[in-house]
Amino acid sequence: MVSTRTGRSTPVMEQRGTHQPTPPPAWKPRTDPAPLLPDPEPYRVLGTSRAAEADSTLLLKLYGELVRGRRYNAQATALTKQGRLAVYPSTTGQEAAEVAAAMVLQEQDWLFPSYRDTLAAVARGLDPVQALGLLRGDWHTGYDPYEHRIAPLSTPLATQLPHAVGLAHAARLKGDDVVALAMVGDGGTSEGDFHEALNFAAVWQAPVVFLVQNNGFAISVPLAKQTAAPSLAHKAVGYGMPGRLVDGNDAAAMHEVLSEAVRNARAGRGPTLVEAVTYRMDAHTNADDATRYRSDAEVETWRAHDPVALMERELTGRGLLDEQRIEAVRQDAEEFAARLRQGMNADPVLDPMDLFTHVYAEQTSQLREQAAQLRAELDAEAEAEAASGAEQER
Amino acid sequence: MSTATSTAAGRTGTKPATMAQALQRALRDSLAEDPAVHVMGEDVGTLGGVFRITDGLAKEFGEDRVTDTPLAEAGILGTAVGMAMYGLRPVVEMQFDAFAYPAFEQLISHVAKMRNRTKGAMPLPLTIRVPYGGGIGGVEHHCDSSEAYYIATPGLHVVTPATVEDAYGLLRASIASDDPVIFLEPKRLYWSKGSWNPEAPTAVEPIGKAVVRRTGRSATLITYGPSVPVCMEAAEAAQAEGWDLEVVDLRSLVPFDDETVCASVRRTGRAVVVHESGGFGGPGGEIAARVTERCFHHLEAPVLRVAGFDIPYPPPMLERHHLPGVDRILDAVARLQWESEGGLEGGSV
Numbered sequence: 128m129v130s131t132r133t134g135r136s137t138p139v140m141e142q143r144g145t146h147q148p149t150p151p152p153a154w155k156p157r158t159d160p161a162p163l164l165p166d167p168e169p170y171r172v173l174g175t176s177r178a179a180e181a182d183s184t185l186l187l188k189l190y191g192e193l194v195r196g197r198r199y200n201a202q203a204t205a206l207t208k209q210g211r212l213a214v215y216p217s218t219t220g221q222e223a224a225e226v227a228a229a230m231v232l233q234e235q236d237w238l239f240p241s242y243r244d245t246l247a248a249v250a251r252g253l254d255p256v257q258a259l260g261l262l263r264g265d266w267h268t269g270y271d272p273y274e275h276r277i278a279p280l281s282t283p284l285a286t287q288l289p290h291a292v293g294l295a296h297a298a299r300l301k302g303d304d305v306v307a308l309a310m311v312g313d314g315g316t317s318e319g320d321f322h323e324a325l326n327f328a329a330v331w332q333a334p335v336v337f338l339v340q341n342n343g344f345a346i347s348v349p350l351a352k353q354t355a356a357p358s359l360a361h362k363a364v365g366y367g368m369p370g371r372l373v374d375g376n377d378a379a380a381m382h383e384v385l386s387e388a389v390r391n392a393r394a395g396r397g398p399t400l401v402e403a404v405t406y407r408m409d410a411h412t413n414a415d416d417a418t419r420y421r422s423d424a425e426v427e428t429w430r431a432h433d434p435v436a437l438m439e440r441e442l443t444g445r446g447l448l449d450e451q452r453i454e455a456v457r458q459d460a461e462e463f464a465a466r467l468r469q470g471m472n473a474d475p476v477l478d479p480m481d482l483f484t485h486v487y488a489e490q491t492s493q494l495r496e497q498a499a500q501l502r503a504e505l506d507a508e509a510e511a512e513a514a515s516g517a518e519q520e521r
Numbered sequence: 522m523s524t525a526t527s528t529a530a531g532r533t534g535t536k537p538a539t540m541a542q543a544l545q546r547a548l549r550d551s552l553a554e555d556p557a558v559h560v561m562g563e564d565v566g567t568l569g570g571v572f573r574i575t576d577g578l579a580k581e582f583g584e585d586r587v588t589d590t591p592l593a594e595a596g597i598l599g600t601a602v603g604m605a606m607y608g609l610r611p612v613v614e615m616q617f618d619a620f621a622y623p624a625f626e627q628l629i630s631h632v633a634k635m636r637n638r639t640k641g642a643m644p645l646p647l648t649i650r651v652p653y654g655g656g657i658g659g660v661e662h663h664c665d666s667s668e669a670y671y672i673a674t675p676g677l678h679v680v681t682p683a684t685v686e687d688a689y690g691l692l693r694a695s696i697a698s699d700d701p702v703i704f705l706e707p708k709r710l711y712w713s714k715g716s717w718n719p720e721a722p723t724a725v726e727p728i729g730k731a732v733v734r735r736t737g738r739s740a741t742l743i744t745y746g747p748s749v750p751v752c753m754e755a756a757e758a759a760q761a762e763g764w765d766l767e768v769v770d771l772r773s774l775v776p777f778d779d780e781t782v783c784a785s786v787r788r789t790g791r792a793v794v795v796h797e798s799g800g801f802g803g804p805g806g807e808i809a810a811r812v813t814e815r816c817f818h819h820l821e822a823p824v825l826r827v828a829g830f831d832i833p834y835p836p837p838m839l840e841r842h843h844l845p846g847v848d849r850i851l852d853a854v855a856r857l858q859w860e861s862e863g864g865l866e867g868g869s870v
């Protein structure tokens with residue numbers, strides 16, 4: 128536009144005046160990522176100067192749980208050989224993470240175990256026979272989840288993680304003081320549900336603690352083929368939650384870090400991802416052959432960093448482990464194993480009609496028909512058995 | 522069996538409403554009645570959902586009750602499972618049929634199995650609303666008939682309304698159910714109108730009852746959801762040919778109302794199953810088999826199916842060739858071996 132008075136043209140920019148769009152704001156991160164980053168090295172207590180601050184009573188309690196957990200793994204493995212369990216995924220070598228996960232929770236909190244984590248469930252107070260129901264094969268979940276607030280063991284990897292988030296979120300909406308601790312393996316972190324659960328948890332600031340046990344393998348596949356992340360704990364940062372890297376064989380460190388994460392969740396400070404660096408000493412399950420994908424030498428290096436031995440060293444150093452104490456702990460573990468053996472030696476009482484009872488709140492007419500068919504088959508079977516029994520008696 | 526008229530015209534206080542409005546009202550009434558009810562999904566809050574079914578609900582009940590979630594279907598359903606474990610009654614919206622697939626692992630491995638797995642200790646009172654089916658000119662991934670996937674999964678109820686009144690009643694019943702319900706909403710009927718009384722919406726029917734939409738003596742059209750109006754239209758057109766067709770609206774695929782369906786087929790002696798879903802592996806095969814097994818001696822002809830073709834859902838400009846229409850239904854009716862009876866009178870006794 129040309130001004131009639133001055134004859135000078137007004138710059139186009141000025142002409143548009145207020146119509147000028149404001150430029151986009153300079154980008155800056157929404158949260159300072161630095162405090163979310165895990166330590167470069169796994170956090171340790173035992174065998175470090177931090178050990179001096181650890182409470183003896185707690186360490187002794189952890190020791191008792193570790194020894195009992197080790198015995199539990201051995202007993203369950205033995206039960207597979209006797210045909211009492213269909214399969215058992217052992218947590219030998221991972222006892223510190225398993226028992227710490229259970230011990231940091233309060234009564235009203237919830238545990239979300241993966242298929243491998245029966246030990247955590249047992250350490251939380253679940254009857255081991257019930258915990259092993261899935262693996263014995265008498266029913267998918269051998270326990271009432273509400274009794275100890277332990278979600279059903281989840282076999283589809285990482286699918287239990289969003290459940291933990293939803294439950295914790297629901298509890299918070301109701302104003303209840305509940306924290307959910309959800310467990311998953313290193314392989315499970317590659318699943319979409321892991322990503323979605325962490326994202327939801329962070330967006331909702333849900334009171335959840337995610338515990339990844341990085342035991343080196345997903346069946347046969349090592350971590351290097353699973354991720355290119357600096358560590359699994361680093362994944363937390365992308366969701367805006369803190370990641371903690373811990374020595375998973377150090378029960379004192381596990382207890383401390385998980386306790387802090389639970390405390391933060393309880394206080395409304397949102398979720399935490401904890402990576403426990405540990406090692407699966409046994410094969411994936413009793414049915415697996417680990418020699419196909421790892422060397423004995425590698426296993427031996429980890430045996431030198433055994434969670435039970437680490438704790439024993441600390442307690443011995445403090446003069447807390449005399450023969451008598453060791454014997455008492457061993458005795459407790461033996462009694463525990465004997466009870467488990469006894470429980471598993473009894474054949475479970477099965478009612479085939481249960482197959483139709485719990486599919487729906489109210490049986491559909493289709494299921495009623497099928498239940499009647501099975502009932503008739505069972506009756507005929509029983510009749511035939513009775514008849515052949517009578518025959519033999521004659 | 523219940524016999525209901527398709528319209529409530531003539532009743533006092535009735536007004537026309539769309540199915541979308543009835544669904545919105547059902548959600549609103551459920552939210553108001555039960556503090557455990559939570560609505561969650563993509564864009565269900567501020568926007569009111571892409572089909573506006575949740576319109577105004579976030580404003581009325583707050584974002585803790587009506588929640589815009591992150592965009593992740595497995596996460597939505599997975600967290601809803603956890604909420605249901607804690608005693609809430611989540612109502613999940615899947616934005617479109619084909620976008621529910623990421624949630625299938627949660628659906629099949631957990632939603633459908635949790636009650637059974639825990640011997641009834643951990644029921645999951647969850648409703649999953651899925652807009653489904655074609656006929657709206659939607660581009661790829663927006664028009665799937667996904668019902669066959671759901672009905673093949675024991676532990677789920679699968680419900681689909683065809684009228685405005687049923688949309689309200691069935692959704693209320695689904696949300697009140699202690700079991701997970703897949704609530705399939707026929708997209709192309711969202712804007713269909715029916716008369717209802719907004720002061721006193723129709724009482725909730727128990728899930729699992731089919732309804733005879735039109736009585737007839739010649740043959741039974743067995744159908745559900747988006748194909749119900751098509752079958753009603755076909756039945757009208759059939760009159761000119763001398764056929765008096767009965768139309769059964771299933772309303773619920775699981776549980777399946779064998780009683781209503783078979784009572785009808787035994788009366789008419791002939792049956793055609795009509796749905797948009799592909800025929801191979803579609804619900805029609807199961808329905809035809811059930812009817813044949815139960816009504817064999819009453820049948821004058823094999824049970825026929827009019828289904829979508831066994832093809833991926835077509836692009837919008839070709840979808841009319843895929844969807845079962847009046848002509849295709851009448852062609853099937855014509856193939857019901859009338860000549861064996863020596864006339865088009867129909868109606869076996």
Ligand SMILES: Cc1ncc(C[n+]2csc(CCOP(=O)(O)OP(=O)(O)O)c2C)c(N)n1
Pocket residue numbers: 243282283284311312313314315316342344345346407411
């Ligand atoms: C979704 C899914 N895919 C595959 C499997 C089969 N599977 C069972 S355990 C396992 C490896 C799991 O590895 P990781 O998550 O590291 O846990 P870990 O076994 O070491 O405890 C696989 C692949 C499964 N259970 N679920």
